Amino acid sequence: MMRDQAESLRNMVKKNRSVDFQVISITSGKGGVGKTSFTVNLAYILQKMGKNVLILDADLALANVDIVLNEKPKYNLLHLLTGEKNINEIIWSSKYGIKFIPAASGFEELANLPKEQQMFILNSLQDIYYSFDIMLIDTSAGISESVINFCLAADKTVVVTTPDPTAVADSYAICRIISNYNTGNMELGLVVNMTDNEKEAERIYNATNNVIRKFSGKTIKYYGCIRKDEKLSKSIRERFVLTSRYPNSKYSQDLEIVAKAILEGNLPEKKENFWRRILNNWINLKFD
Ligand SMILES: Nc1ncnc2c1ncn2[C@@H]1O[C@H](COP(=O)(O)OP(=O)(O)OP(=O)(O)O)[C@@H](O)[C@H]1O
Structure with missing residues (x-):
């Protein structure tokens, strides 16, 4: 009975707030480019x-969001x-x-979570997503099956890089x-972090976009650049x-833009699409 009530309440809320829910994945090719601090500060600005x-x-085994927020969550x-x-409860x-939602640092087994368990986490989110406007997914750095799947399930993916050539x-x-796997309309965009040179950031974006267009025929968005700011390290x-x-620091001003x-x-279509995409498109990736 209580379950039925909760269910109809959920459906009611879903109906009222069906268009403004967005899932935004934040990822990076290389570690240490400022992805987690970007995620947390973006959350604050939003x-x-x-x-x-x-x-x-979703940096499952090397979680850092709790550290950046200076919290010690009880559960994860x-x-x-x-x-x-x-x-x-978590x-x-x-x-x-x-x-x-905290991950658990230092649990190696979480880094290579089987597909069923990744699905279990995402399915569990169905019970709470109606309470939020935006879910930011802080993925781990690098190319792994779970990272790609989290990104493909999102409405938007933000790739964070620095001007460093390896990044x-x-x-x-x-x-x-x-881009290769993105058969839906997930929007992919780039942010260049830790740069004091806007022109350089645009050059990095243009070069990336050209490569992507050449290989997949798709384009990526430019979300902008963020200056190096000693206050961020502090x-x-x-x-x-x-x-x-x-709020008036270089980092804060740039991040707001x-x-x-x-x-x-x-704009995302319907929030339900996130779950449909997960259920339909959760794929086993094969890297050549
Ligand atoms: N705009 C910036 N200006 C100055 N320092 C920055 C900036 N962005 C990030 N940093 C520095 O980069 C370091 C790494 O940041 P962060 O932990 O957010 O990176 P990450 O990409 O999430 O790392 P990991 O891949 O290890 O999770 C931080 O210690 C921070 O001081």
Whole structure:
């Protein structure tokens, strides 16, 4: 009976809020390019814009979202997978108001989660997604089956790179793979982080876009660039969220422009599409 009531409530809310739910995956070819700090600060800015944001820490075995938010969550995805907790019980509310689903650091087995368990996590999200406007998925760095699948299931994927040639090369690689598999209208875009040279960032975007167009006939979006800001490193060291404490810092100003560009991209169709895409398109990737 209670289940029936919950179900009809869910359907009611779904009907009322069917168009403005977006899933945005954030990924990178190389580690250490600023992906997690980008995710957390983006969440804060989107929240300031009035969006109700949830972060899924999908960097399953090397989770960092809790560290950037300076939180010590009690439960994490491991508790969900072992059946000890349900999805509602593992959502952690940070002091910044941002809610997140923590992964579990140091559990190697989580890095190569079998497809069934990845599906289980994503299916569990169905019970809570109606409460949010935006879900940000912080994936792990690099090319793995679960990263590609999280990206393909999203409405938008943001690839974060730095101007460092190895980071650029790795971001080409991940953009190429995602574009190849992207048969739907998932919007793929690039952010160049830690650059003091806007022209250089645009050159990196143009070069990436040209390669992708050549290989897959598709284009990628340019969401913008973020300057190197010593305050960001300080915020990580001293465990505060930069965009909250220093909204006028270089990093915060640039990220606000990037956040608007991401929101202004293609509007998602129906929120239900996320789940349909997961169920229909969760694929076994074969890398050549
Ligand atoms: N715009 C920036 N200006 C200055 N430093 C930055 C900037 N962005 C990120 N950093 C620095 O880069 C480091 C790595 O950031 P972060 O942990 O967010 O990267 P990541 O890509 O998520 O790493 P991993 O792949 O290991 O999870 C941080 O210590 C931070 O100080």
